[in-house]
Amino acid sequence: MEKKKELRKRIALLKTLHKSTTTHQSAEILAALEAHPVFRTASIILLYHSLPDEVHTHDFIRKWSTKKKILLPVVIGNDLELRVYTSPADLAIGAYDIEEPTGALFTDYATIDLVIVPGVAFDRDGNRLGRGKGYYDRLLPRIPSAYKVGICFPFQIVEEVPAEPFDIRMDEIITQQ
Template identity: 35%
Template sequence: MTTDSPIAQKKQLRDELRRKRKAHAAALPTEVSALVFNRPPAQLLALVPEEATVGLYRSDEGEAPSRAYIKFFFERGNRIALPRVTTLDKPMEFRLHTDPWEESDLESGVWGLRQPGLGAPVVVPDVLFMPLVGFTAKGDRLGQGGGYYDRYLAAHPQVVAIGMAWDIQEVPELPLEPHDMRLSAIVTPTRVLGPF
């Protein structure tokens, strides 16, 4: 790592990893991208109790796709929760998502991402799958930079936090700050790291 501040290092690393992530996802043939992250591996399922409320995210361009996991856990009988951000200065919350096929219960959010409406019940997930920009083999995570997931995990330390990523997002080390929360596990198309 350089002698720049952790904030400057993170920004530089985010820019580089976002480019790599986007190019990697775009280069995958349709047949391959339909298969990755289709069903959670057994090692990962061991971390998700059958009665758990499972928090997931609606994947954005380049992110590890989450939609098949949403449908899988819903069909398994788990309650599904998605993040909702109302304004940039308020904490993220999770609300129930009850229609993973038609997504009729979702609306456009702050960044244009689909999220549950205000009428959906607020819940705290038992297990939370989250996107990331970069990760280490020790479970460190580099997020988008808004701090939403770090603040959420700090407020809910009992939540099992699992990162979803492409293998190309792994780095040897990350410039960490005291508020950065470590993941419980990470899943990529080829492996599960953890639990840590």
């Protein structure tokens, strides 16, 4: 736990140093995601509505929501429930000041083709360090058949993320080349 706390602090410092380049880097990361064969064939995608310090997904969600079914998480207590994204007009400020969809509840987890996950840090083995609340640790086991991609800025790739037995590993990490 102490290692995770230290790693979160180190990445937070790096985020402040790299703030000016995140918009350009986000565009490159999302272009690489768009070119990925799994993304191209996926019809139902779980994404996230980004916080200011994450890969910027807002425009990406709007762009692809007319071609694919985009799901976004909604914080309900200690869990994430999934809702279908329909338009920016159907977003409301939820927990942690994240805009969350107010659309239909989505529970058919087996039909999700691709899960795109944010993180504080990732390692080359696909281990992910979240913000420490465990939301994705509880959600991802319910979506075992989906391909899981972590997206992050290059400075978020670290040598090793301390992993617990319950942590779900990403199938792939996409960052700026």
